[in-house]
Amino acid sequence: xxxxxxxxxxxxxxxxxxxxxxxxxxxEEMIDMVERxxxxxxxxxxxxxxxxxxxxxxxxxxxxxxGHTSPKIRASRVWLNDVPAYGGLAAVDCYLGATEVxxxxxxxxVYPGEFNYGGGHVIxxxxxxxxxxxxxxxxxxxxxxxxxxxRNMTLSDMRDAILFNPRNAYQNxxxxxxxxxxxxxxxxxxxxxxxxxxxxxxxxxxSPLLNDPYYRTIGLGTxxxxxGAQGYVAWQGTQHNPxxxxxxNGVPREGAGTLATIGNLKExxxxxxxxxxxxxxxxxxxxxxGIPIPILDEEMARFTAVRDADIYVQIYDYSxxxxxxxxxxLGEISYGELRTxxxxxxxxKVSAAPLSSYYKAREIAMILKEWIxxxxxxxxxxxxxxxxx
Amino acid sequence: MKALxxxxxxxxxxxxxxxxxxxxxxxQIVSRKIVIHYTAENVDQPIIxxxxxxHDLIFNILKARIFPKREGIIVLELSGNQRNFDxxxxxxxxxxxxxxxxxxxxxxxxxxxxxxxxxxxxxxxDALSFExxxxxxxxxxxxxxxxxxxxxxxxxxxxxxNIF
Numbered sequence: 001x002x003x004x005x006x007x008x009x010x011x012x013x014x015x016x017x018x019x020x021x022x023x024x025x026x027x028e029e030m031i032d033m034v035e036r037x038x039x040x041x042x043x044x045x046x047x048x049x050x051x052x053x054x055x056x057x058x059x060x061x062x063x064x065x066x067g068h069t070s071p072k073i074r075a076s077r078v079w080l081n082d083v084p085a086y087g088g089l090a091a092v093d094c095y096l097g098a099t100e101v102x103x104x105x106x107x108x109x110v111y112p113g114e115f116n117y118g119g120g121h122v123i124x125x126x127x128x129x130x131x132x133x134x135x136x137x138x139x140x141x142x143x144x145x146x147x148x149x150x151r152n153m154t155l156s157d158m159r160d161a162i163l164f165n166p167r168n169a170y171q172n173x174x175x176x177x178x179x180x181x182x183x184x185x186x187x188x189x190x191x192x193x194x195x196x197x198x199x200x201x202x203x204x205x206x207s208p209l210l211n212d213p214y215y216r217t218i219g220l221g222t223x224x225x226x227x228g229a230q231g232y233v234a235w236q237g238t239q240h241n242p243x244x245x246x247x248x249n250g251v252p253r254e255g256a257g258t259l260a261t262i263g264n265l266k267e268x269x270x271x272x273x274x275x276x277x278x279x280x281x282x283x284x285x286x287x288x289x290g291i292p293i294p295i296l297d298e299e300m301a302r303f304t305a306v307r308d309a310d311i312y313v314q315i316y317d318y319s320x321x322x323x324x325x326x327x328x329x330l331g332e333i334s335y336g337e338l339r340t341x342x343x344x345x346x347x348x349k350v351s352a353a354p355l356s357s358y359y360k361a362r363e364i365a366m367i368l369k370e371w372i373x374x375x376x377x378x379x380x381x382x383x384x385x386x387x388x389x
Numbered sequence: 390m391k392a393l394x395x396x397x398x399x400x401x402x403x404x405x406x407x408x409x410x411x412x413x414x415x416x417q418i419v420s421r422k423i424v425i426h427y428t429a430e431n432v433d434q435p436i437i438x439x440x441x442x443x444h445d446l447i448f449n450i451l452k453a454r455i456f457p458k459r460e461g462i463i464v465l466e467l468s469g470n471q472r473n474f475d476x477x478x479x480x481x482x483x484x485x486x487x488x489x490x491x492x493x494x495x496x497x498x499x500x501x502x503x504x505x506x507x508x509x510x511x512x513x514x515d516a517l518s519f520e521x522x523x524x525x526x527x528x529x530x531x532x533x534x535x536x537x538x539x540x541x542x543x544x545x546x547x548x549x550x551n552i553f
Binding site: 054055056112116189190192197198199274275276277278279284286341351352353354355356357358359360362 | 503504505506507508509510511519523524525526541542544545546
């Protein structure tokens with residue numbers, strides 16, 4: 001590798017942030033900067049590039065400790081607004097998963113099911129300060145005699161509430177189409193027959209892991225924007241897979257890295273955690289995440305200047321290939337093309353729409369930029385990097 | 390039935406620059422999408438045909454849910470000159486029907502919308518689209534035909550259609 005002429009450390013950048021001298025750009029602004037001044041000069045001038053993403057992210061959820069009342073209960077079965085939470089942790093601890101559907105929901109028995117309320121919506125209600133109905137069942141022990149309890153609670157009544165998402169911020173994702181001749185309802189949204197539409201995700205050039213394709217600066221301890229508060233990267237996410245096909249720029253051409261994230265739910269906001277109902281599929285949670293990327297050297301300046309036109313995704317059929325587990329790419333397309341709202345696939349014009357909000361992703365990158373400029377947010381140096389290639 | 394759009398309607402508009410000065414201002418064609426609410430009492434009366442027969446209006450049914458002895462709705466695109474249009478609407482109201490512009494019945498809840506744009510690929514009339522630059526999802530109620538595909542596509546239920 002070419003020897004870097006610019007070399008900065010986390011400590012140096014944090015010192016500049018403390019003094020209010022750090023130069024911070026969003027990943028969008030960095031594109032222009034590198035184009036105009038080259039990566040060496042950009043690396044000299046810019047200290048941090050902020051990224052953002054706002055998308056339905058399954059594999060999210062919250063650990064809640066709702067506290068004891070008298071008499072005490074070993075709550076082995078837990079519901080919040082009739083959405084079951086997993087109670088097999090301890091007496092009054094539970095884990096509420098974002099994709100858990102409310103008990104009694106007709107699911108897909110009336111197809112396609114509406115899935116109006118689930119774990120993601122409970123989390124949104126909690127951070128909005130709304131009252132939720134907590135229902136507990138225990139089997140009764142000498143130390144925890146109560147068998148049943150019900151009470152109304154708000155997030156501030158909980159002893160502890162930790163958002164812990166085992167898999168977030170997918171580095172790239174697939175673009176979904178439906179080649180069959182009937183409408184299908186998937187976690188990638190509604191897909192009309194004969195490839196009438198194509199749905200895609202991630203915020204592309206603003207997306208955290210697409211701006212650090214080999215995870216040079218992201219790992220356990222990286223401080224991030226999570227749901228409107230300051231959170232952390234806790235580990236590599238489940239299904240993290242760095243060994244995928246990559247472009248010359250190092251950017252994966254399909255789903256690759258993922259992050260496990262953690263933060264204090266009590267500090268988060270319903271603006272950045274929003275329940276989602278995917279028709280005919282189920283419920284999920286929109287999560288807002290932003291990650292600051294330190295420009296340690298020229299290479300990081302080049303990585304963070306990646307643009308939509310240079311990020312490619314694979315197009316997969318979700319009617320036959322995906323459910324069978326037999327993925328065959330129907331083609332490759334760039335975010336640049338997807339963002340025009342229409343792509344050409346097998347000579348056919350197909351409307352393309354995102355599931356991730358670029359508008360909100362940009363807002364997150366701007367907020368994170370402000371936090372850093374004001375000295376309110378210091379970089380967390382990763383203590384353990386994600387597995388890379 | 391093909392909806393009348395501004396483009397294919399324009400040849401019918403009488404007052405062009407060459408003819409406009411000949412006092413034909415009244416011939417200005419208007420076209421509005423309206424929702425007509427029937428009650429159980431008036432649902433069996435032949436009403437829509439009078440819009441053509443008496444009031445010389447053109448209609449295009451975008452959506453209808455009508456059953457004997459039950460409340461029902463019809464969504465129409467109604468076109469004609471301004472005076473006939475006004476008379477037609479008055480006629481409907483005199484018959485005891487509730488008439489509203491379609492644009493009043495479809496709403497993008499700005500508190501709920503997260504501007505993902507999942508709806509934009511489904512909207513057949515481009516009423517929902519990305520605002521260039523900001524990449525916000527914007528809704529143009531005048532273009533909407535009330536098909537409700539956006540309601541199915543929206544993961545946060547931001548599109549509210551109050552037709553039925």
